[in-house]
Amino acid sequence: MAVKRVTSSKRDREKAKQSKREEKQKRKEERLSSGSRSFEEMLAYVDENGVLHSTPEGVKPKEEVDASEIEISVPKKGEEEILPLNGRIEHFNVSRGYGFIKDAGSGEKYFFHITSAPEGITEGDKVTFEIERGTRGMNAVRISIINK
Secondary structure, eight states, X not given: OOXXXXXXXHHHHHHHHHHHHHHHHHHHHHHHHTOOOOHHHHOOXXXXXXXXXXXXXXXXXXXXXXXXXXXXXXXXXXXXOOOOXXXXXXXXXXXXXXXXXEETTTOOEEEEEGGGSOTTOOTTXXXXXXXXXXXXXXXXXXXXXXXX
């Protein structure tokens, strides 16, 4: 472990810096004179099991890949058939023009606007509807009354 000397003058500090520079230069020259390894000597080869070797093992021929078969993006979705859901009007406010439908299958409640509902809709009506993503979640659209 190096011992740090306490110097009292600027001249001593400069001498210490100079001696460090000289030692560093000597180490560099020794490293260069000992013979550096060539690029080929520094290469390492990895086999299919991840083991490093200094020489290449059996080099296998490369497989030809057809560039037209490479897909860069996500394939388009196919047309999905949207099945209408069944439910019941839980709440409907005529003056404000909105309401909520409770899905018969899952019990989820979906918001709907008067523009996507038929005329004469009231609370308690059984309806079929589809859902779409709106700005604040899933909304019921294309609502039709089953029975009054």
